[in-house]
Amino acid sequence: MSSEPARASGRPRPLSPHLQVYRWQLTSTLSILHRATGVALAVGAVLWVWWLLALAAGPNAFAVVNSFWGSVLGRILLFGWTFSFFYHFANGIRHLWWDTGYGLDLPSVYRSGWMVIAFSAVATLLAWVLGYVVRGA
């Protein structure tokens, strides 16, 4: 930090090793992804309120929202939020399970990590297949 006061010797205080010295690990990636998807979902929640307000405002306002979600950009965002939701949901359960004191040994952490990845991928695809089935019906 730049605001760190220099010592009498003039040398800066030593810093602990930073992120870039560690090799890639599944555990840290999933941890960062939990935070990133959480932030994404918070933004998504704002758009849920936008949807509700438009719905309450009437058909004209709703048509604007609907055409946005139906657009290519809208669908890409929705796809991202679908994955974010299922990931944060599954990894959240993983965190709640850890809170009970179980599953914290390394093999279990890796096993549950891969399970979360598999679940969020399958659930995201399934949700979109279902969505297109509903739309087609």
Place this chain on the structure above:
Amino acid sequence: MSRPDSRTALARVRGLGTARSGVQHWWVQRLTAIALLPLSIWWVAGMIALTGAEHNEAAAWVARPLNATLSIITLAMVFHHGQLGLQVVIEDYVHHEGAKIALLIMVKLLAGVLALAGALAVLRLMLGAVA
């Protein structure tokens, strides 16, 4: 062998630590997370069912008493859980004290306003005020 404890008896009983908030933040984050497990799945299923729906269909879905009630509870849980999470993100990454406090105030007020706005929209739909 137990470590020496320099805290006063009163501080030990209160158990709030140096941040003076104890486990409140952690605990409420878990409570809202648990509430959101069934609520979010219900909501996502509802949104999938409404894929491509026109105004009258979507409005009728939200207006149903059960859906309206669950929507309002979900709004409260989502925005409470969300602002608790964003608070930690801001505290971790924003190091300028003034910017940090300004962001925290903004996020917390905005979460309350958005949850309330969403709930009022749901109520308006439920009470049939939308043609």
